[in-house]
């Protein structure tokens with residue numbers, strides 16, 4: 545008997561240029577052979593040059609989208625990206641707690657690499673309510689610093705310390721992504737008091753738009769297939785390196801494009 549196709553839900557913002565947000569998530573789900581669904585939290589206005597505006601969806605409409613899906617379909621994993629406002633974060637936490645969501649990967653999106661903020665004041669604090677619901681939280685260095693209210697980490701020790709703080713605050717596992725540090729990229733996973741380092745390969749490319757969205761979605765796909773967390777992260781990272789290598793084939797514009805998800 546063939547195994548059923550894994551089903552994934554993305555709860556995230558829209559990027560009309562297709563590089564980040566729900567568009568990146570759905571492409572990643574397809575690249576991993578999974579069925580994708582999406583509840584949209586915000587409409588952003590952006591292209592490869594950056595984000596110029598963001599319009600959050602009313603929290604009750606975000607909750608209604610999630611409830612429509614979860615009352616009918618049981619996703620094997622859920623990826624959470626941009627939540628835009630504290631009220632949307634609260635609505636998402638309530639809806640997920642009600643339906644007992646599993647394999648939740650939380651990418652705590654706060655500020656884009658270029659352009660206006662993707663989060664209103666107080667979102668960091670509201671994200672705390674979602675930490676216990678997530679199997680994994682995937683902050684970059686800036687997000688880890690904002691969530692822990694500590695200075696930007698400069699090395700794997702400081703990244704691990706921030707992971708530990710977020711676990712103390714209720715997270716089960718935290719992957720602090722160190723791609724913004726100099727040299728070969730190092731990500732640090734902190735889980736159950738232990739730290740593990742993932743050393744990657746730097747793929748020189750300006751086309752890194754939406755890499756955080758794609759990575760968290762790829763990890764969610766592997767978890768949906770039943771992979772252990774460490775294997776899921778390793779597979780997702782290797783896939784993203786390939787997608788970054790293929791990015792130049794897209795030739796979208798002179799701006800900062802996304803990795804190519806095949």
Ligand code: PLP
Nearest residue numbers: 557564565626653656657753754
């Ligand atoms: N737009 C949306 C909707 C996002 O979810 C994100 C990041 O998660 C971004 C933009 C930012 O993308 P980047 O900083 O990778 O360009």
